[in-house]
Amino acid sequence: MKKSRAPAITVAVLLVGGCVAPFAISSFHTFQLTQILIYAIALLGLNLLTGYSGQISLGHGAFYGIGAYAAAILLDHAWLPYWATIPVAGAVCFAVGFGFGLPALRLEGPYLALATFALAIATPQILKHDALEKWTGGVQGILLDKPEPPGLLAGPLDADQWLYFLCLVFVVVSYVIGWNLVRGRTGRALIAIRDQPIAAAAMGIDTALYKSTTFGLSAMYTGVAGALGALLTGFVSPDSFTILVSINFLVGVVVGGMASILGNLFGALFIVIVPNIASDISESAPWAIYGALLILIMILMPRGFAGMVRAVAARRG
Amino acid sequence: MEGFLHQLLLGLASGSIYGGVALALVMIFKATHHVNFAQGELAMFTTYISWSLIQAGAPYWVAFALTLGGAFLLGSLIQVAIVRRVQHAPVLTVVIVFIGLLIILNSLAGWLFGHTTIDFPSPFPADAWYGSAYFSPHEVGMTVVTLATLALVYAFFRYTRLGLAMRAAALNPASSRLVGIRVDRMLALGWGFASLLGAVAGMMAAPIVFLEPNMMVGILVYAFAAALLGGIENPWGAPIGGFIVGVMENLAGAYVVGTQIKLAVALFIIVAVLVFKPSGLFGRRSVVRV
Amino acid sequence: MSAILELRRVDASYGPVAVLQSIDLTVEKGEVVALLGANGAGKTTTLRAVSNMMVRTGGEIRLADQRIDGLATERIARLGVAHVPEGRGTFEALTVEENLQLGSYVRRDRDVGRDLARVYGYFSVLAERRRQQAGTLSGGEQQMLAIARALMLRPRLLLLDEPSFGLAPLVVQKIFGILGAINRDATRAPACCWSSRTPGSPSSWPGTPLSSRPGGWS
Numbered sequence: 070m071k072k073s074r075a076p077a078i079t080v081a082v083l084l085v086g087g088c089v090a091p092f093a094i095s096s097f098h099t100f101q102l103t104q105i106l107i108y109a110i111a112l113l114g115l116n117l118l119t120g121y122s123g124q125i126s127l128g129h130g131a132f133y134g135i136g137a138y139a140a141a142i143l144l145d146h147a148w149l150p151y152w153a154t155i156p157v158a159g160a161v162c163f164a165v166g167f168g169f170g171l172p173a174l175r176l177e178g179p180y181l182a183l184a185t186f187a188l189a190i191a192t193p194q195i196l197k198h199d200a201l202e203k204w205t206g207g208v209q210g211i212l213l214d215k216p217e218p219p220g221l222l223a224g225p226l227d228a229d230q231w232l233y234f235l236c237l238v239f240v241v242v243s244y245v246i247g248w249n250l251v252r253g254r255t256g257r258a259l260i261a262i263r264d265q266p267i268a269a270a271a272m273g274i275d276t277a278l279y280k281s282t283t284f285g286l287s288a289m290y291t292g293v294a295g296a297l298g299a300l301l302t303g304f305v306s307p308d309s310f311t312i313l314v315s316i317n318f319l320v321g322v323v324v325g326g327m328a329s330i331l332g333n334l335f336g337a338l339f340i341v342i343v344p345n346i347a348s349d350i351s352e353s354a355p356w357a358i359y360g361a362l363l364i365l366i367m368i369l370m371p372r373g374f375a376g377m378v379r380a381v382a383a384r385r386g
Numbered sequence: 387m388e389g390f391l392h393q394l395l396l397g398l399a400s401g402s403i404y405g406g407v408a409l410a411l412v413m414i415f416k417a418t419h420h421v422n423f424a425q426g427e428l429a430m431f432t433t434y435i436s437w438s439l440i441q442a443g444a445p446y447w448v449a450f451a452l453t454l455g456g457a458f459l460l461g462s463l464i465q466v467a468i469v470r471r472v473q474h475a476p477v478l479t480v481v482i483v484f485i486g487l488l489i490i491l492n493s494l495a496g497w498l499f500g501h502t503t504i505d506f507p508s509p510f511p512a513d514a515w516y517g518s519a520y521f522s523p524h525e526v527g528m529t530v531v532t533l534a535t536l537a538l539v540y541a542f543f544r545y546t547r548l549g550l551a552m553r554a555a556a557l558n559p560a561s562s563r564l565v566g567i568r569v570d571r572m573l574a575l576g577w578g579f580a581s582l583l584g585a586v587a588g589m590m591a592a593p594i595v596f597l598e599p600n601m602m603v604g605i606l607v608y609a610f611a612a613a614l615l616g617g618i619e620n621p622w623g624a625p626i627g628g629f630i631v632g633v634m635e636n637l638a639g640a641y642v643v644g645t646q647i648k649l650a651v652a653l654f655i656i657v658a659v660l661v662f663k664p665s666g667l668f669g670r671r672s673v674v675r676v
Numbered sequence: 677m678s679a680i681l682e683l684r685r686v687d688a689s690y691g692p693v694a695v696l697q698s699i700d701l702t703v704e705k706g707e708v709v710a711l712l713g714a715n716g717a718g719k720t721t722t723l724r725a726v727s728n729m730m731v732r733t734g735g736e737i738r739l740a741d742q743r744i745d746g747l748a749t750e751r752i753a754r755l756g757v758a759h760v761p762e763g764r765g766t767f768e769a770l771t772v773e774e775n776l777q778l779g780s781y782v783r784r785d786r787d788v789g790r791d792l793a794r795v796y797g798y799f800s801v802l803a804e805r806r807r808q809q810a811g812t813l814s815g816g817e818q819q820m821l822a823i824a825r826a827l828m829l830r831p832r833l834l835l836l837d838e839p840s841f842g843l844a845p846l847v848v849q850k851i852f853g854i855l856g857a858i859n860r861d862a863t864r865a866p867a868c869c870w871s872s873r874t875p876g877s878p879s880s881w882p883g884t885p886l887s888s889r890p891g892g893w894s
Contacts, residue, residue, distance in 0.1 A: 119478060172661045178477075179421045180660050183614050186607070187653035194650045316485060323482045354497040360489030364468060367483045371475035547781070554767055554778050561765035564727065565829065566753035566782035 075382075079331065087237055091230045099229045100301070101341060106236040107297045108337035110243050112321045113330075114290030119319075120328035121251060121259045122283050125178070128185030129291050129318045131192035132162045134310030136292025137299035138196060141211040142204055151216045151300060155239070158296035159289045166288025170281035189315045196307040210306025213299060236297050243290060244330055250286070251328075259283060291318075324366055326375025335374040392520050393636045399525040400594075401632025402532040405625035406587035407602075407609035408616065409536060410580040412624045415613070417556040417576040418469075420477070423484040426606030427491035428464075429584030430599065432457040433592050434499045436585070437506060446509045450589060454582050461581025462574040469577070470570065495599045506592035528590040535586050536625055539579070543621075552576055607649065608635060611656045617669025626668070631656065679738075680705045680833050680867045681726065683892070686735035686745075688718075688725040695721040698735065700892035703833070703867050708859065709884045711871040711893055719871035720762055722893070723835045726869075727752055727759045739833065754782050758826035758866070759835040766818050766825075768811030772802055775810050775821055779828030788828075795824045798854050816847035823851070827858070827866075836870035 091099045115129045139161045140154035149157065173184045196205050205211070218231035226234070250256055261269040262276055270276050299305050317340050325336025347359040370377045407425060414422045436453035440446065464487065472480050510527035517523035543549035555562045555572035562569050588602065595601050612631040616623020634655060638648040660666065681703040688696040696718050703709055711719045725733045728749050737745040744752050753759070758779075767775050776795065780788045796803035799820045805813060810821060819839060826834055840848040859865045886893040 125478065125481075173657075175661055175664045177664070179415075179610075179618055180614055180664060180666075182421075183611060183653070184657045184660065186610075187650065187657050190607075190653060191650035194647050198647075319478070320482055320485065323478045327476075327478070354493045357490045357493035357497065360486040360493065363486035363489070364483050367475070367479050367486070368468075368471045371472060371479045373479075547777075550770075550774060550777060551781055554770065557767055557769055558765065560729070561761070561767060562778075563729075563749040564753055564759050564761065564765060565778050565825070566750050567778075568750050 076331070083334070084241075088234075091233045096227075096229050099233050103229070103233045103236050103301055104298075105334075105337045105341050106233070106240050107294050107301060108318075108321060108340060109240055109333050110236075110297070111291045111294035111318055112325065112333045112336050113243055113247050114287045114292075114294065115318050115322050116327060116329075116333055117247065117250075117290065118283060118287040119322055121256065122262065122280065123264075124280075124283075125182045125319075126185040126287070127182050127312070127315050127319065128188035128192075129287075130310055130312060130314030130316075131185075131188045132166060132288040132291040133295035133298065133314055133318075134192055134196065134305075134307075135165055136162050136295030137305045137310070138205060138211075138295075139292070140296035140299045141213055141305040144213055145206075145211050152235070155293055155296045159293040162292025162295070163285040163289040166292075167281050167285030169288075170284025171277075174277060174280040174284070185315075186312070189312045193307040193310055196310070205307075208307060210304055210309075212304045215303055216300055232301060236301075239293065239297060243293070247290070248330070255279075320363065324363070324370075324373055326370075326373025326377070326379075329373075329375035329379075331378065332373055332375030339374075389640070390637075393640050394633055395520050396525070397633030397636035398629055399521065399529050399632070400636065401612075401629035402529045402625070403587050403591045403605060403628070404608045404612045404631050405628025406532045406535065406583055406590075407605060408613040408624035408628050409539065409621060410583040410587070411609060411613045412616075412618060412621050413539075413576060413580045413583070415618050416621070417552070417573055418473070420480050420484070421610065421613075421618070422580065423481065423606070424487035424491060425580065425584050426602035426609070427488045427495075428457070428461065428581050429588035429605075430597075430602040431491045431495050432460065432581070432585040433506070433588035433597060433601075434495055436589055437504065437592075437597060438499075440507065446507060450509075453585050453589065457581045457585035458578040461584075462578035464581075465574045465577035470573070473573075492599050499599075501599060504597040506589075506597040508593040524593055528594075531586065531590055533625075535583065539583065540621070548575075604649065608632075608652070611653060614660065614666055615656055617666030620666070620668045623666055623668040627666070678705050679703060680707075680740055681869065682736075682738040683722070683725070684736040684738075686722075686725055686733060686737060688721050688731045688733050690721075690731060695731075696725065701886075703869055705832075706865055706867055707884065708868045708870075709886055709893075711869065712873075712885050713871075714873060719873075720837050723759065723837050723869065723871060724761075726833075726835060727757060729759070729761070753829070756829070756832035757835065758829040758831035758833070760822045760826050760837060760839065762837045762841070764818050764822040766810045766813075766822055768809070770810055771807050772810055772813070772821060773806040775825050776802075776828050779825035780830075783828075783830065787830075791828055791830065795827055798858060799824050816843050816851070819843060819847075819851060820854075823855070831866045834866040834868040834870075836868065838871055838873070840872055 090102060094102070111129065111133055114132070115126060118124050118126050136158040139158040143149045143154040143157060144151055169188060173181060176184055195201065197208055199207070215228045216232060217228055218226045258269070258279055261272070262279055266276060321336035321340040322333070324339050325334070326332030343362060344355070344359055347362065348355040351358045372379070407429065410425050411421060414420065414425070432453055435456055436449045439449035439452055444452070468483065468487070472483050508524040508527070510523040512523060514523035516526045543553055551562070551567050552572045552575060555567055555569045556576070559569045562572070587605070591605060592601065595605070608631050609628070612627035613624055614627070615630060616627030631652065635648060635652045638651045642648050642651050679702050681701070683699060683701040685698045685700065686696060687694065687698060699718075699722070701722065711722060713719055721731060724731050726737060728745070728747060733745055735745065736743060739752070739755055739757060742755070744755065767778065770778075776792060780791065796806070801817055802821055802824055805817070810818065813821060823836065823839065839851065843851075859868070
């Protein structure tokens with residue numbers, strides 16, 4: 070099997086570029102780039118579910134929101150320093166995802182879509198609810214302070230850049246873990262379950278456990294992204310985590326191309342940048358332009374950006 | 387007790403709308419194995435068209451009929467121009483296309499017709515004889531119209547030649563081609579019919595929920611739930627699922643505070659049911675031979 | 677030209693896999709031929725090529741004097757080619773009668789009802805089960821249904837892909853007996869091209885056996 074060095078080179082280039090970028094661009098663009106990195110982690114989570122497990126989720130916005138709120142609540146009550154809230158948020162989301170996955174894994178296709186949709190609808194309602202207002206801040210939400218760079222780095226980096234690099238580190242770590250997960254036994258088991266569930270079960274793979282664990286891991290990644298997102302925007306409120314977030318994530322995963330790191334990055338880029346482009350094209354009906362672009366891209370690249378790259382590479386090779 | 391009965395009947399009335407849209411969803415699912423998330427927006431858009439016709443002076447039922455024709459054309463056109471181009475693409479790709487359609491229709495409606503809430507007329511006069519304390523004339527008329535439509539659709543598929551061909555095309559496209567059925571054309575017709583059903587549901591719902599670009603969003607969610615509850619492959623399940631969802635929604639709304647929460651509650655109950663019956667109440671678990 | 681079907685230098689492939697290379701085949705009007713050969717000889721591929729199903733073809737395929745290569749499958753069916761595929765292609769969720777009605781879907785003439793009665797006459801077991809769901813029929817009954825459905829088209833050419841596959845010898849004999857009777861009774865019986873793996877074809881309906889050779893079936 071011929072090993073192409075193109076992916077490795079691409080990754081190296083992106084990493085170098087990524088490290089240099091915040092010093093070369095404005096604060097706002099650093100903010101946008103950070104948002105892209107955060108979404109890249111969120112999309113990795115969703116991709117784990119849809120790309121490798123072949124299941125659909127319309128509810129990942131809920132995990133993003135739960136992760137964000139977990140971090141916000143911990144920070145707001147000063148129980149943990151900001152950097153510690155992130156793994157805790159991840160753990161919380163893992164538990165929620167695993168717990169949700171257990172009953173939900175009996176459902177397939179559109180039925181599973183509805184169940185995850187219900188989760189996405191319910192989460193903002195629960196967050197708004199009076200009973201939890203003491204913790205969640207109700208409709209108003211919670212305001213957060215932007216994390217400052219630690220003493221040593223306070224000179225060369227401002228707060229925006231520090232957060233950017235923090236997210237960059239998380240992206241690299243998430244992707245390395247994710248890559249190993251997918252390439253190893255777990256990944257093969259997941260693919261087996263996706264493609265031939267009956268045979269997989271017959272071979273002794275505990276399908277239920279794997280499926281729930283996948284849900285949990287998927288939720289965990291997106292929850293970590295949510296926590297980082299909370300730190301970036303500086304506040305959380307129930308209405309920031311509506312079903313639109315879930316739909317946005319799904320768009321990102323499909324447009325980027327499933328089961329591909331490059332695809333994830335492209336997808337994250339797409340969902341951050343393209344709505345802005347659509348607004349530039351049309352003041353009065355930007356969403357119509359966005360919708361048209363979505364359809365056009367899906368017709369031209371049915372397997373997403375990554376799919377198109379693979380097709381081009383296959384034709385050349 | 388009286389209040390409960392009232393809620394029950396109201397639930398049945400709104401349930402007929404959910405059932406109508408659910409049937410449109412089931413139709414397209416049976417033909418293509420895709421859930422058409424844009425169904426609601428299509429219904430909303432065609433309702434705006436009927437409103438424009440009424441504003442231009444057309445009598446209600448003339449506008450109604452013309453809108454049905456327009457909806458049929460629009461649905462078929464969308465299938466031919468857009469959906470057909472991704473019919474062999476992966477499932478999620480098609481989902482995104484439907485989301486794109488949803489967004490376009492919603493945005494276009496707002497742009498063309500504005501975002502202000504509109505009072506859509508009801509063809510059933512407020513003082514009609516068939517109204518009562520429990521059921522307004524429109525609610526009665528709406529239920530009758532929707533049930534009549536469902537009956538016509540059933541009869542069409544069961545007793546007509548074209549209906550049989552469309553069923554065949556959905557069941558087994560390859561064999562259908564071998565008997566000479568133009569499968570592509572059947573799919574376009576299927577979309578046309580589904581769109582027509584949606585238009586009926588939209589025009590019946592508008593007097594109650596008021597015409598505005600987001601009017602069908604909530605209805606679509608309930609219709610989706612209703613279709614799944616009834617079993618997504620089962621046309622009979624759709625109206626029954628619709629009634630169940632309608633009643634559940636109303637009861638939840640009456641006894642649980644808040645309209646948003648009631649959506650979450652209703653959905654969770656439905657999902658709980660699905661966990662025990664993963665193919666819906668009337669769906670058939672397809673036995674897969676290994 | 678009395679040939680109803682003519683293949684001239686036809687290639688057929690599934691994607692990059694070439695199965696038929698420049699083959700010829702001729703079937704006369706009303707003639708019955710049997711394509712015999714082992715697995716992989718190209719029997720199914722030949723029949724599929726005629727109906728333009730799942731294969732890419734090169735070369736010329738003519739139905740009577742009309743070129744049909746490249747036409748859509750449903751168009752070819754409308755021209756009078758009834759193809760019973762491998763696996764029979766029954767509409768399992770529909771009733772027996774609905775399956776037969778679909779067979780005559782493209783016909784506009786008034787003899788449809790008479791043909792239905794005749795078909796029920798030949799295949800009496802189908803008449804008994806006319807309201808039953810097709811998927812609940814036995815293998816032999818489904819094969820009869822598939823053939824009956826094909827006959828409802830009043831085809832000029834009947835293509836049967838492995839009609840004896842998976843059926844008990846007695847059932848096969850029965851089916852071929854009926855086909856033989858149809859062939860003798862009808863004034864304008866369709867030409868028929870059927871395929872089988874076994875060289876020993878039931879003698880009640882032999883047709884002209886052909887085997888695969890380089891360059892075609894002879």
